[in-house]
Amino acid sequence: MTAVDAGYGEIARAMAGALHAGAGAGWTAATLQLRHTGGAVTCRAWSDVHEHLTVDFVPIAMSLGGKPPSALEVRLTADGGYTFTARPDVAAVSPGMLVFDAGFRYPGHPRPGLPRPAGTEPTTAPTDPAVLAEVTGLASEFAGLYTAIKGTPPPWPAGRTEAEVAAAEARIGVRLPEDLRALYLVADGDPAESGLLGPYSHHGLDQLVADYLEGEPGSYGWEDGLHDDGVVFEPAPFGRMKRLSRNDWWVTFGGDRAMNYLAVDLDPATDGRPGQVFEYGRDIYGPLRLVSGSITDMLTEAVSAVRAGKYEDPGGTYLSPETGLRGGDERSYHEIVSKAAEVDLAEAVAGVVAPELVQLLYVNDAADVNLAVFEPLGSLRQLSINRARSVTPSIAGLPELESLQIEAGQVDLAALAGHPALWDLELTRVGSPVEVAVLATLPRLLRLNLEGSAVRDWGEVCALPGLKVLRVDAQQIPELLACGKPLPPLAALFVSGQTTLRQMSELRTAFGHGDADGEVVEISGTLT
Structure with a gap:
C-alpha cells in the first residue's frame, strides 16, 4: 500500500x-x-x-x-x-540490506528452545545440605578475614530464603546450581564488591531473573545477526563448553561491574561440568573465557588467597584477593601474518606456539599462496587471505574450516570442491572471472560474498542449492537480475556501495517479495 x-x-x-x-x-x-x-x-x-x-x-x-x-x-x-x-x-540502503527471513540463524547460533539438560527442572527441594554447609563455611571464613582487615564486616545484603530462591527459579524455568543457590542464601548479591568472588561479584537475585528474561532467555547472543560475521569460536580448553553463540541454559549471575559478566553453564560439553563459570562482555572478544569449574571453586580460591595474606586493600569496601580467576597469558585464539609475500609461510606456521589452539588466521599481502600450507593449524575455523596475487584454496586438510575469505587477483576454485564444513565463502575483488559451479559441491554453503569480483555466470549463483545470504555490490545487481534464472530463496541480500531506495525495492520484488510489509510513503515537493 x-x-x-x-x-x-x-x-x-x-x-x-x-x-x-x-x-x-x-x-x-x-x-x-x-x-x-x-x-x-x-x-x-x-x-x-x-x-x-x-x-x-x-x-x-x-x-x-x-x-x-x-x-x-x-x-x-x-x-x-x-x-x-x-x-x-x-532494512537499509547504501549499503543496501533486504531481510526476507529474520529468523534465519547461522550454524552455532541457536534460537531459544534448546533441549533441557537433566537436573535443571525447577523444584521446591531445598539446597543440597553438604553444598550449603561448604559455601556457608567459605563465606563465613571470608567474612572473618575481611573484618580483621577492614575493621567492619563485609556489607552484604541479607541472604534470601529457600522459598524466594525457588520462586525466582520458577520464573526463569531452571534450577540454579546448588552452590549458587547456597550463595544467595548467604548474601543477596555483593554490590560493594567485597572480593568474595575475587575480582568479580554476584548480582542480586532479582537482577539475575531480569537478566535471564531480557530478550531471549539465557545468556550471551554473540553476533546473532544476519549481517554479523557469525563464526563461533570454542573456548579453551576445548571440549568443556558447547560452541554456541547463546544457550538457554547459560545463566548470568554477576560480573566485574565494568561490562564483563559471569554466567553459570548448566549445559556443558562432554568434558565440562554443570555449574562451571564463564565470562563474556566488553573485554572478551571471540571465544568465551572459562573462569572456574564452579562457584565453590571461586570461593575457595578467594578465601585461600586472603587466608595466605595474598591480597590488596585499596580502601573503601573493596578487597582484592590475588587469584588466578582473571586468567593469565593464555594463548590467543588467532594469528596474523603481515607482509606475507616476504615470509616463508611454512616456516611461519611451524613457528606458531600451540598451533592446535589457533582458530582464526589473517594472512595479509601474500603473493601466490596454496592454503594447504596451513594444514598444521588443524583447529582453524576462519581463514582470511587479504590482498593476495593468487590463491589455491586447498583446504581438504583443514576439516574444521567454516569461513574462508579471499581477496586476490586470481583464485583456483576447483581446489574447494566438496569441503564438508565450509558454510561461509568470500571471493572479493577477484580479477579473473569466477567459476561458481564448483561451489555447488559444498554441502553446507550458506553465505557467499562476491563483491567486486567478475562472475562468469550469475545463473550458477542462483542455482546454489542451500544459499541463504548473498553479498554483492551495486554494479553487479543488473547482471544478477539479467541472468534469466530464478533467484534463490534467500534469507538476506546485502548490497555494498550507493544504492537508491527504488533499486532496493525493485530487488525485493525480484526476489519474490512484491507486496510491501507495511505502508510505503511517497511525497514530491519543492523547496521555496
Missing part, C-alpha cells in the same frame, strides 16, 4: 532542507538516506560532485520517534525539487 503523506510531509521537507544546506556548491543532484530502526537513526548523503556530505539530521531523527522502522530517502535537484520515499520493508 502506498500513502501520499501519512504524516511524513514535514519530515520530507526537513530532509530536503537539511540536504540542501549540506550539499555545498556546484552540484545538480543530491541524495540523503536515513535508516530508522526504532531505536537509532543512521545517515548517508552524497551528491554528483561529493561522495560524502555532512548533513545535520539530528532534528529529523528526533521527529521519527513515533514512526515505524523504515528506510527513508530524499532525492533533491539543484532547483529545489525533491522526491521522498519511506519504506518499512527495506
